[in-house]
Amino acid sequence: MKLPEKFILRYEKIIPEFTLFLKSLEKKRKLSIRINSLKVNKRMMEEILKKYDYESITFYPYAFRLKSERDEFSIGNTLEHFLGYIYVQDIASMIPPIVLEPKKYEKVLDLTAAPGSKTTLISAIMENTGLIVANDINIDRLKALTGNIDRMGCLNVVITNLHGERFGNLFPEYFDKVLLDAPCSSEGTISKNYEVLNHWNELYINKMAKIQKNLIISAFKSLKKDGILVYSTCTFAPEENEGVIDFLLRRYDNALLEEINIPGIKTCEGITEWEGFKNEELKRCVRIYPHYNECEGFFIARIRKLP
Amino acid sequence: MKKIIKYFKEEFDIDEEVFKDYQFYEYKDNIYIMTEEAKNFDCEKIIRKGIRIARIVKNGIKPTTDGIQIFGYYAKKNIIYLNEEDLKKVLLGQDLHLELEIPEGYKILFYKNYPIGIGYFRNKKLKNQIPRSRRINLIDI
Secondary structure, eight states: OOOOHHHHHHHTTTSSSHHHHHHHHHSOOOOEEEEOTTTOOHHHHHHHHTTSOEEEOTTOTTEEEEOSOOOHHHHTTSHHHHTTSEEEOOHHHHHHHHHHOOOTTOEEEETTOTTOHHHHHHHHHTTTOSEEEEEOSOHHHHHHHHHHHHHHTOOSEEEEOOOGGGHHHHSTTOEEEEEEEOOOOOGGGTTTOGGGGGGOOHHHHHHHHHHHHHHHHHHHHTEEEEEEEEEEESOOOGGGTHHHHHHHHHHOTTEEEEOOOOTTOOOEEOOOEETTEEOGGGGGSEEEOHHHHSSOOEEEEEEEEOO | OHHHHHHHHHHHOOOGGGGTTOEEEEETTEEEEEOHHHHHOOOSSEEEESEEEEEEETTEEEEOHHHHHHHGGGOOSSEEEOOHHHHHHHHHTOOEEOOOOOOSEEEEEEETTEEEEEEEEETTEEEEOOOGGGOOOOOOO
8 A cells, every 4th residue: 555655643642552553554454343233232242242253342242353354345245234232343433422421311413423333332232212413424324324224223312404504503402412423534544545645645634624613513512511522533633633622622611521441442632733723722622543443443532511 | 003903913912011111103105113112203304213113014014024033022923933945045036835724814923032034924824024135145053
């Protein structure tokens, strides 16, 4: 894989053990699955897992990394997949809903929800109670979202097709929890999808950061007092990550960046200084790198809205 | 939405109790099931609430595959158990010929203890109702 020179120059400064990181991008990653606790009890889970060689994932009892070579296509043709008993999902992608800590009967907003990997996990954690508003502006991506919600049997989800930027004004201080898994330049998925590099450039990163800043304002406005907002991306660009969080913290005095602890995952602190921002608080954000965790690259921040 | 609860009781002997935590909503010949909070949520450009549990058809009500995969476990009648060979055919979208002396109507299809979906049985023929988008070429049972 040939990475753009500018990409290397940017990230060798901030990604630790950069050579290992580059090597990890070449490696074919093992699939991970999530058992759908909405449909599967403990006995059924044991039955399903008998078929797989797997290792458990510490932070979520229904998450497993498959040890043997399996491809997504073949898993998609198994009975357990057809019945919505399993969901193929990258380990890193399971983390934002875990950090969000949704509770039974709460009102949760998943602002940019398609294709629904995180929505269906939130639904499972909430045990099919309360309300999840799963929104996405892209009508084509909504098909995948509805398909996944149907297959996983989520009865607490309302699907909407609004511009995410509108929620803050339409539903001020309405939701207990908000997940903004923002559209991004997707650098963290390079090992799975080399095409990400085709449109990679700094202009694109800045364009995405602008979109993300508008979305995070809307997400924060729609959050109840004492509510939790989780912001995540699958990219490394500081402009799209810490830069967006810094923007929110500077705009709202009542936005408190909280510590994140994910058992079994090696995380790195957020970057505190980059072109455009300098803020020690940003250490509390977490960066998840593929060479430390055999997963996609991710960025996660947890913000509480103080009363 | 007493009619949908009554339908599942009469056709499949699924107790009313099973649906006690949920609400129903009928829209354009589709019946959806959802939590109370989801039913009460309102805004513009809502695509859907909950999942579609059944459709209103010419001769009554037709349960959906998605609905059966959630609530089919509780059925006590109008059930057909499939063997592995027939399961593969059903998941491919094929109809089955079954030497069964049972009344015409919708039947819940089980493989082992798992509710797979729905089929319409008439004159020893089980008409496939698995949606095209859900059909698979089953591997590795």
